[in-house]
Amino acid sequence: MVTTGNESLMHTGTIWFPEAGSALAGQTDLLFYTIFVASVLFFLVLIGITAFFLVKYKRSGKHTAALKQITHNDKLEIIWSVIPLIVVMGIFYWGYMEYLKLIVPPANTVDIHVTGKKWMWQFEYPQGKQTLTDLVVPVNQPIKLIMSSEDVLHSFYLPNFRVKKDVIPNRYTVLWFSPERVGNFQIFCTEYCGDGHSQMLGNLKVVSAEDYQKFLTEEEGKDIPDDQLDKLGAKLYVSKGCVACHSLDGKPGVGPSWKGLYGSKRTFSNAPAEVADDNYIRESVVKPGAKVVTGFGPVMPTFSGLLSDREITGIIAYIKTIK
Ligand code: CUA
Secondary structure, three states, rough: OOOOHHHHHHOOOOOOOOOOOOOHHHHHHHHHHHHHHHHHHHHHHHHHHHHHHHHHHHOOOOOOOOOOOOOOHHHHHHHHHHHHHHHHHHHHHHHHHHHHHHHHHOOEEEEEEEEEEOOEEEEOOOOEEEEEEEEEEEOOOOOEEEEOOOOOOOEEHHHHHOEEEEOOEEOOOOEOOOOOOOEEEHHHHHOOOOHHHHHOOOOEEEEHHHHHHHHHHHOOOOOOOOOOHHHHHHHHHHOHHHOOOOOOOOOOOOOOOOOOOOOEEEEOOOOOEEEEOOOHHHHHOOOOOOOOOOOOOOOOOOOOOOHHHHHHHHHHHHHHHHO
């Protein structure tokens, strides 16, 4: 299981919803609860009246036939048609206005590009900085995500913000939200997209405006310069999404396990066999299609440009420790 650090957060909120991260989420919840409570009330009233009539007008020795046939009652029929009509039109209007707020982003957004691919989320920020899995955004700023997929249909879901949108190849979809407090929130893929779907997770990190500026300008990996290489690799294994496809216990996943990988003889469906050394692992990270291990599909996306040299070295060092 992947730990995201959000577990405690997922347990706040109610039985229906996790904690709301924006005012709009609170409005969505209010609409939901209104419809829910109204539905429960109507249900109880209708079932109650039905049960009452069942007992009261049960055919018995006393009542063997209807006393008279009632064909209609104008007053009653108008009442039970017009009142529900007003109620559902009111709910429709309310829902429609909420929907407009949900799909039309405000003018002054921070635009971040999102790419979904099997099986990770990749983010690109205005200044060209990129991250995998972690989406970092400033607090109290409307954020607009411009999303597309490299392969199949995915769906980007932020439960705390009550927003969700399909991420589709060859097309851009847009999703916006306005985080109102600093913290970590869960990102899910909610469209079944293959073997690694349930591991296609991410973290939304809402930070202060200053921290966001710092994040945009800082070098990738600079915040963990003291890590030993193998410890760095272990962190990247989770944060860069390797965990979705590569197990550590020898079980084959979407990709080969990392257990005992280093120094083992590898056979490929598209290249001669080779012993896995540092250069082989490096090549597999930046050009995954060059040598595809027998029995696996050519599905791994390239991490070229997404990992610094030191990070790749860290991953190799980590793989060496998994014997
Ligand atoms: Cu991507 Cu499910």
